[in-house]
Amino acid sequence: MTRESPYDRLLTRVRAGATVVNLASHEWQRVRGLALGLARDLGLPLRAWSQSAGLCALDERGRVEVLDEAATDPVEVLRGIVAAGPEMPAFAEGGAVLLMEDVHPFLDHHPVVRWVREACHVAQEPRRVVLLATLGGPLPADLAKEVPTVEIPLPGPDDLRRVLRAVAAEQGVGLAADDEPLIDAARGLTVMEARLAFGAAAVRLGHLGLAAVPEVAAEKKHVIRRQRALSFEEADATLDDVGGLERVKRWLSVRRLAFGADARAYGVEAPRGILLLGVPGGGKSLLARVVARSWRLPLLRFDPGAVFAGIVGESEQNVREALRVAEALAPCVLWIDEIEKGLSGVGSSGQTDGGTAARVVGTLLSWMQDRTAPVFVVATANRIDMLPPELLRKGRFDEIFFVDLPTAAERRQILAIHLRRRGRDPADFDLEGLAAATAGFTGAELEQAVREALVDAFAEGVEVADAHILASARATWPLSRTMGDQLDALRRWARARARMAGAGEPEALPARGGGVPVLRQEAANPFIPQAGSAGREA
Numbered sequence: 001m002t003r004e005s006p007y008d009r010l011l012t013r014v015r016a017g018a019t020v021v022n023l024a025s026h027e028w029q030r031v032r033g034l035a036l037g038l039a040r041d042l043g044l045p046l047r048a049w050s051q052s053a054g055l056c057a058l059d060e061r062g063r064v065e066v067l068d069e070a071a072t073d074p075v076e077v078l079r080g081i082v083a084a085g086p087e088m089p090a091f092a093e094g095g096a097v098l099l100m101e102d103v104h105p106f107l108d109h110h111p112v113v114r115w116v117r118e119a120c121h122v123a124q125e126p127r128r129v130v131l132l133a134t135l136g137g138p139l140p141a142d143l144a145k146e147v148p149t150v151e152i153p154l155p156g157p158d159d160l161r162r163v164l165r166a167v168a169a170e171q172g173v174g175l176a177a178d179d180e181p182l183i184d185a186a187r188g189l190t191v192m193e194a195r196l197a198f199g200a201a202a203v204r205l206g207h208l209g210l211a212a213v214p215e216v217a218a219e220k221k222h223v224i225r226r227q228r229a230l231s232f233e234e235a236d237a238t239l240d241d242v243g244g245l246e247r248v249k250r251w252l253s254v255r256r257l258a259f260g261a262d263a264r265a266y267g268v269e270a271p272r273g274i275l276l277l278g279v280p281g282g283g284k285s286l287l288a289r290v291v292a293r294s295w296r297l298p299l300l301r302f303d304p305g306a307v308f309a310g311i312v313g314e315s316e317q318n319v320r321e322a323l324r325v326a327e328a329l330a331p332c333v334l335w336i337d338e339i340e341k342g343l344s345g346v347g348s349s350g351q352t353d354g355g356t357a358a359r360v361v362g363t364l365l366s367w368m369q370d371r372t373a374p375v376f377v378v379a380t381a382n383r384i385d386m387l388p389p390e391l392l393r394k395g396r397f398d399e400i401f402f403v404d405l406p407t408a409a410e411r412r413q414i415l416a417i418h419l420r421r422r423g424r425d426p427a428d429f430d431l432e433g434l435a436a437a438t439a440g441f442t443g444a445e446l447e448q449a450v451r452e453a454l455v456d457a458f459a460e461g462v463e464v465a466d467a468h469i470l471a472s473a474r475a476t477w478p479l480s481r482t483m484g485d486q487l488d489a490l491r492r493w494a495r496a497r498a499r500m501a502g503a504g505e506p507e508a509l510p511a512r513g514g515g516v517p518v519l520r521q522e523a524a525n526p527f528i529p530q531a532g533s534a535g536r537e538a
């Protein structure tokens with residue numbers, strides 16, 4: 001007996017009259033594939049909405065045409081399809097399949113829920129289907145009753161075969177007549193991971209015959225252990241998960257269009273990359289994941305440190321290969337997290353590496369300068385003093401953004417995001433007061449304060465309130481207090497060389513004093529003497 005495929009389950013629900021279906025998956029490509037299939041089988045046009053792209057039309061090959069970039073409000077779009085009238089031209093012809101991508105952050109807003117429920121009850125004529133693409137968390141209770149969920153499991157052999165053929169065609173390499181062993185080797189991978197595994201084997205061997213099986217199997221091990229120079233990351237964060245950092249967000253949404261095939265045909269050069277520099281916990285890694293998600297590109301993480309891990313002398317070769325694989329998978333986002341660590345690690349370890357580190361840096365830099373494939377590099381760094389100066393030279397990145405501590409307004413946004421993520425309504429909290437009490441806190445520290453407040457309140461058996469957050473914030477010395485001088489230097493440097501990532505003016509840090517600051521990670525370490533017991537300097 002063959003298992004019912006996710007597509008069969010979707011089609012069954014829709015044939016039974018469901019007008020709204022929840023598709024739960026991290027793999028947006030497959031969700032789009034299902035939506036395309038459904039639209040084709042129903043003979044309806046496919047529209048896709050996401051907050052970052054607005055309202056788009058997808059043709060039968062999945063090519064995207066932006067219809068209304070200003071349609072960023074999910075309520076407006078839901079009303080449009082429910083009305084199926086002249087208010088929204090995209091739905092004026094009546095029937096349509098509407099795919100609402102990354103809609104989960106909106107499903108706790110009352111008006112959105114209300115309009116989703118309206119959509120559940122629209123007439124069958126003209127035929128309208130709304131597909132909610134979510135990451136698989138539970139739906140709010142009042143939607144769960146009305147909206148069926150189709151879970152999308154890992155790809156089956158047929159999906160993997162489709163990926164394999166696509167990779168072979170893109171790379172122009174030959175394929176084994178019997179592809180079963182290759183497909184088996186790739187089982188357990190997501191579609192994107194399978195692409196990486198097949199792509200890497202194709203680049204290395206020049207074919208996808210049977211000799212590629214061990215390559216794919218090895219690649220799978222690496223993907224699973226995530227210890228190689230290149231791995232796929234699930235890009236599960238959207239622009240709404242980022243508080244503040246308005247200037248980067250704006251920069252990115254303008255560049256999104258310039259990255260498409262249309263833009264290339266028009267003669268617009270694809271953006272090359274950005275360097276995000278700033279305090280640890282400021283949301284730099286978060287932004288890297290957001291870029292990939294909102295541009296709908298695969299996210300490849302490149303770990304420059306890992307290229308040194310192999311056999312001595314192979315490091316350069318490893319970098320070249322990783323970069324070639326990234327190019328083979330373009331368009332994609334190549335994320336180099338904490339680039340300063342990877343690029344300075346070997347030289348400082350005191351080993352006689354015969355200039356390997358320098359050559360690896362050189363390889364990476366010249367690739368960044370010369371590459372033509374649309375690979376968008378997002379590099380993050382916490383420190384400038386460890387960065388090779390050549391990296392900062394013009395032409396390597398389109399922009400260098402400095403991620404400063406969040407301003408009071410940004411702290412309010414960040415607190416609201418993390419309260420909402422834990423099912424709390426930010427309106428129940430005094431965000432103003434909390435933001436005032438957390439000057440100098442990074443986004444990560446704000447999240448930590450919210451997380452601990454929940455733990456404390458739960459232990460007390462009460463609902464979490466302002467007081468819990470205030471108490472946990474007071475118990476924290478934010479990193480910025482102990483690295484004040486370092487931060488000042490970073491800010492001075494950034495003012496001259498980088499663009500500010502946030503829209504607000506940076507605040508002065510709260511006055512230091514009140515004893516020896518203890519970092520959270522120090523406080524948690526039982527081997528560090530308690531504050532006051534020794535004249536310890538930060």
Ligand SMILES: Nc1ncnc2c1ncn2[C@@H]1O[C@H](COP(=O)(O)OP(=O)(O)O)[C@@H](O)[C@H]1O
Nearest residue numbers: 241242243280281282283284285286414443444
């Ligand atoms: N601006 C922000 N908005 C919302 N959450 C944030 C922000 N900055 C940090 N966070 C939270 O802190 C976590 C850690 O931040 P991260 O992106 O790893 O910081 P960095 O890479 O700059 O050190 C994030 O995953 C997110 O949950």
Ligand SMILES: [Mg+2]
Nearest residue numbers: 284285337380
């Ligand atoms: Mg980081």
